[in-house]
Amino acid sequence: MATFRTVKGFRDFFPEECALRNYIFETWRSVARRYGFVEYEAPVVESTDLYRKKSGDEITSQLFCFLDKADREVSLRPEVTPSLARMATARQRDFKKPMKWFQLGSCFRYEEPQEGRTREFIQFNADILGDASAGSDAELIALSIDVMLAFGIKAEDFAIRLSNRQIWTQYLEEKKVPAEHSGTFLQIVDKIERAKPEETATKLAAIGLSLDDVRAFMNAADENHPAFAALRADLTARGLWSYVRIDAGIVRGLAYYTGTVFEVFDLKHGLRAVAGGGRYDKLCALMSDGGVDMPAAGFAMGDVVLGILLSKTPSAQFGITEYLNSQCGVDAYIVIADETQRAHALAAVQALRCAGVRLDYSMAAQKVGKQFQAAENQKARFAIVFGAEYPEVQIKNLVSREQTVVSADSLVSTIVEASKRPIAGPLLA
RNA sequence: GUGGUCGUAGCUCAAUGGUAGAGCCCCAGAUUGUGAUUCUGGUUGUUGCGGGUUCGAGCCCCGUCGAUCACCCCA
Numbered sequence: 001m002a003t004f005r006t007v008k009g010f011r012d013f014f015p016e017e018c019a020l021r022n023y024i025f026e027t028w029r030s031v032a033r034r035y036g037f038v039e040y041e042a043p044v045v046e047s048t049d050l051y052r053k054k055s056g057d058e059i060t061s062q063l064f065c066f067l068d069k070a071d072r073e074v075s076l077r078p079e080v081t082p083s084l085a086r087m088a089t090a091r092q093r094d095f096k097k098p099m100k101w102f103q104l105g106s107c108f109r110y111e112e113p114q115e116g117r118t119r120e121f122i123q124f125n126a127d128i129l130g131d132a133s134a135g136s137d138a139e140l141i142a143l144s145i146d147v148m149l150a151f152g153i154k155a156e157d158f159a160i161r162l163s164n165r166q167i168w169t170q171y172l173e174e175k176k177v178p179a180e181h182s183g184t185f186l187q188i189v190d191k192i193e194r195a196k197p198e199e200t201a202t203k204l205a206a207i208g209l210s211l212d213d214v215r216a217f218m219n220a221a222d223e224n225h226p227a228f229a230a231l232r233a234d235l236t237a238r239g240l241w242s243y244v245r246i247d248a249g250i251v252r253g254l255a256y257y258t259g260t261v262f263e264v265f266d267l268k269h270g271l272r273a274v275a276g277g278g279r280y281d282k283l284c285a286l287m288s289d290g291g292v293d294m295p296a297a298g299f300a301m302g303d304v305v306l307g308i309l310l311s312k313t314p315s316a317q318f319g320i321t322e323y324l325n326s327q328c329g330v331d332a333y334i335v336i337a338d339e340t341q342r343a344h345a346l347a348a349v350q351a352l353r354c355a356g357v358r359l360d361y362s363m364a365a366q367k368v369g370k371q372f373q374a375a376e377n378q379k380a381r382f383a384i385v386f387g388a389e390y391p392e393v394q395i396k397n398l399v400s401r402e403q404t405v406v407s408a409d410s411l412v413s414t415i416v417e418a419s420k421r422p423i424a425g426p427l428l429a
Numbered sequence: 430g431u432g433g434u435c436g437u438a439g440c441u442c443a444a445u446g447g448u449a450g451a452g453c454c455c456c457a458g459a460u461u462g463u464g465a466u467u468c469u470g471g472u473u474g475u476u477g478c479g480g481g482u483u484c485g486a487g488c489c490c491c492g493u494c495g496a497u498c499a500c501c502c503c504a
Contacts, residue, residue: 005477007494055504061430062502079504111502112430226476238451253504300504372464387462398464 003099009111014325019120020310023323024151024303025104027306028124031147032102035139037126040101042083044108049278053287054256064108064145076108080125081280081298082287088129088296089288097130099254100139107255116305126277129284134230135296137260137279141235144264144299146276153266153309160243161263163250164227165278171217181207188253189214191245193249221248231260256280260297266309275301276310306427310429327380331419334361335371336386345386348411349394355412357419382415 006012007151013021029039047063060283062077077083080103080217101124113119126143129138141160153377168189170255172182188195188203190215201211223232233243244262252261263276265271277299284294291325310316332352336345345361360378368385375383385394391408395415406414 003493051504062504082504106501107502112500113496115496117503187430212463253502256504276503335463367460368462369460369464372462374464376464382461401464403463 002006007111007119008111011118015328015408017052017325018158019324020307020320021303021322022327024122024310026307026323027150027319028102028104028301031143031150032124032126032144035100035102035126035143037102037143039107040083040084040087040103040104040124042077042080042087045074046076046077046083046086050086050287051078054085054283055080057157058185062109062111064110076185078109079107079300080123081283082299084125084127084129084298085283085287085296089284089292089294092130092284092292092294098136099129100126101129102126113190116142116308118304122303124301124303125273126300127296129266129296130294131297132295133282134260135234138234138238140230140277140299141231141244141262142238142240144277144301145240146261147301148274150319151306151310152319153313154315155243157268157309157313157315158243158264158266159245159335161247161265162228162231162244163246163248163261164259165246165251165257165261166227167221167227167248168251177178177207177209188382189249190251190253192218209360216292218248222246246405252276252278258282258284260266262299264299264301269309269312271308272303272305275299325379330358330360331380332357332359332382332384332415333371333375333378333380334359335368335375335383336365336387337368337371338364338390339387341386341390342387343410344390348384348386348408351412355416357412384415384420385409 011017029206032039048060051063052060060075060326062295063078065073066075068074069322084101084103087246088095088101106120107123108120111117124147126140128140139152140176141162165186168186172179172185177185183206188200190249192200197211204211204214206303223244224244228246232241234243235244250261250263251257252263257278258281259279262276263273264275277297279295279297279385281295281297283291284296312318334345334349334352337343342380348360349361360380362374368375372383382397383396383398385396389405392405393408393411394403394405395411395418397418
């Protein structure tokens with residue numbers, strides 16, 4: 001029994017899990033770059049005040065916060081958007097607009113772990129700063145859809161839930177509800193499907209609203225609502241509007257978003273949202289004390305729920321398998337059949353690796369059978385046998401089982417050439 | 430932070446309050462220059478941890494840690 005375990009809510013990444021993580025990273029990166037986003041990174045530790053400023057004091061209960069050795073209040077980042085706002089406002093003049101930035105890295109929240117929720121998770125963030133148009137909202141939603149498709153998750157497996165905070169802002173204005181109640185109201189709307197109707201009605205009555213009226217308004221907000229017109233036209237032109245479902249109940253957390261809000265969610269397993277985001281036009285001004293008033297929108301996708309969805313989605317397996325196969329194993333394995341030839345074999349190991357061949361060998365003396373088994377285990381395409389016949393060496397194609405003899409001098413060129421040829425044997429059906 | 434369920438070998442799981450087991454995995458040999466199969470042998474453990482009840486606890490009780498589910502929250 002191991003003396004030490006991972007800290008609650010944290011994960012080990014054993015090789016197979018690490019490969020899956022890297023597959024997710026590479027997919028996120030490649031799609032973001034396809035969309036013209038550039039990668040940035042922010043510190044994992046920030047001043048606790050950075051998060052208080054954005055979300056208020058009660059948030060510290062969900063924060064991995066501590067005092068450093070100089071008694072500064074610092075926190076592991078629970079999200080990256082405040083850091084992005086800090087960075088972007090500090091040097092926004094250095095960048096042409098719109099800024100299309102993405103980032104991926106760990107975030108930390110001190111919560112009770114359960115399915116789809118750990119204390120450390122990895123997020124992919126994509127944000128567009130300096131563009132207030134619906135076109136950038138559409139660009140972000142399109143990116144989130146294409147990320148899902150790139151993972152092999154298909155139209156029948158996921159959808160975009162879309163809403164717009166301004167719908168509710170207008171509603172509250174019409175109903176003459178004071179602005180200070182908007183946060184409370186949005187939290188009620190967020191829970192309207194889960195909470196007991198009587199309790200919801202009581203809470204709404206406290207700010208002068210009725211449940212029936214709110215419900216009726218919610219149901220009336222469909223894709224023809226003017227708040228979605230420009231976004232709808234854009235995504236329709238891309239052929240992506242069919243992924244979108246209007247849901248006025250999507251409000252996304254606190255008083256952070258100002259316009260479009262959306263979530264990516266799965267259709268078959270009832271998981272937590274895979275991704276979420278929206279427009280937050282006032283955040284940069286808030287974070288810079290009014291110094292930089294820059295419109296912005298973005299979304300974040302976590303690796304945990306995504307990983308669960310990938311494992312439950314058959315069509316996503318092909319990409320994972322293909323990536324894993326391309327990453328693990330070696331091209332060739334050197335078998336040292338005669339230990340007196342080890343020095344010559346090591347020279348060849350070095351030469352082949354320098355030539356770009358992925359290659360392994362047994363570092364300790366082993367029986368030939370074991371070495372061939374190791375070659376097989378590492379998915380090597382060729383075994384190269386160094387034995388008594390040196391300076392001749394045998395090359396065995398482990399797929400076709402053909403065996404040829406070459407001189408040690410021509411070994412590197414032979415292997416490099418042979419590696420370029422398609423793999424013999426049965427093709428995939 | 431609150432509550433339910435659960436913690437036995439690296440993994441999947443057995444064992445009436447009475448000597449801790451099986452399969453898989455891993456390692457070695459059969460096989461001294463060729464991948465499979467098979468066979469043989471081997472390590473598997475302070476039964477999560479700490480107390481308590483009992484002649485005796487993997488089993489019962491309390492605490493604690495962890496996992497999981499629900500709540501809270503989900504920026």
